[in-house]
Amino acid sequence: MTSRDALLAQFDRETATTRRLLERMPADRLSWSPHPKSTSFAGLGRHLAHMISWGPPGLTAASTDVRDRPPLPPTPALADILHAFDANVAAVRALLAGRTDAELAEVWTLTHEGQPILTSTRYAVVQSLILSHMVHHRGQLSVYLRLNDIPVPAIYGPSADEA
Amino acid sequence: MPIVDQLLPEYEREMALTRRLLERLPAARLSWSPHPRSMSLGALASHVVELADWQDVISRPAFDVSAASMPPPSASPAEALDRFDRHVAGTRRALDGRTDGELLDIWSVTRGDDTLLTMPKVTMLRAVLLNHLIHHRGQLTVYLRLNGVPLPSIYGPSADEGAS
Numbered sequence: 001m002t003s004r005d006a007l008l009a010q011f012d013r014e015t016a017t018t019r020r021l022l023e024r025m026p027a028d029r030l031s032w033s034p035h036p037k038s039t040s041f042a043g044l045g046r047h048l049a050h051m052i053s054w055g056p057p058g059l060t061a062a063s064t065d066v067r068d069r070p071p072l073p074p075t076p077a078l079a080d081i082l083h084a085f086d087a088n089v090a091a092v093r094a095l096l097a098g099r100t101d102a103e104l105a106e107v108w109t110l111t112h113e114g115q116p117i118l119t120s121t122r123y124a125v126v127q128s129l130i131l132s133h134m135v136h137h138r139g140q141l142s143v144y145l146r147l148n149d150i151p152v153p154a155i156y157g158p159s160a161d162e163a
Numbered sequence: 164m165p166i167v168d169q170l171l172p173e174y175e176r177e178m179a180l181t182r183r184l185l186e187r188l189p190a191a192r193l194s195w196s197p198h199p200r201s202m203s204l205g206a207l208a209s210h211v212v213e214l215a216d217w218q219d220v221i222s223r224p225a226f227d228v229s230a231a232s233m234p235p236p237s238a239s240p241a242e243a244l245d246r247f248d249r250h251v252a253g254t255r256r257a258l259d260g261r262t263d264g265e266l267l268d269i270w271s272v273t274r275g276d277d278t279l280l281t282m283p284k285v286t287m288l289r290a291v292l293l294n295h296l297i298h299h300r301g302q303l304t305v306y307l308r309l310n311g312v313p314l315p316s317i318y319g320p321s322a323d324e325g326a327s
Contacts, residue, residue: 010294014294133318135297136298142302146201
């Protein structure tokens, strides 16, 4: 298995799990937050959908300026968050499936007003900037669901609610 | 690029981020839990600590669940940090110099004579153990927030630190 295939398998598995949590967010309580300094359900959901959109620039461009950052989901509504998530996942999956291991080793640079602020292989854009980052915030989302008495799906093993 | 040249720096970076959270564990709150069905702060932190230990997967071909036992949760933040540091030092030594061939070796979960699942070692390390750790570390950030502990920046600034 090439590293592209392993990464694609991981991308498929992790995005499918993330969607299972996103679709359980309570549509009528999206402004709920566990603490005054914490983001809301809507904030977490929009962030989870949005971070995937680093994939197209990270997999195709030599460099991208933060001002050209792809847009957030248009509203904090659950339907818009899920739609943006699905569209971003489909776009990144198609691009990733078409990349060779050699292309994934190429370097992408994120700039701010022309100054480099992050350099990363295309592989690491998907592995770290998208997937690790997603898993982190999805972990937070699992606590938000629990605090609202919403059953938490199994993620890396059974939850207290589901196997 | 050899697999280890990507995996080891990523392990080091993620463990440095993880340690910054573990350093902030409030000793008086380890039995606190945010919900009756949730793990306690101490149990969650201990789970994160154990997921940092990759030595067994790197050095052995299989893991027999029938012989498995979970170590007891750490009794104090100092003990959790000490265990974490020993896991990270041991894993760094175990990972350093591993060839692609060794990391692509098949690793199995068994129960006695039955094989339950198999995957390349690198998949177990990167896609299972590391993502699993990051998942519970994300939960830990909410636990700490709910206890009024200022959060370090992780992948970007938190509401407390790292904003420019």
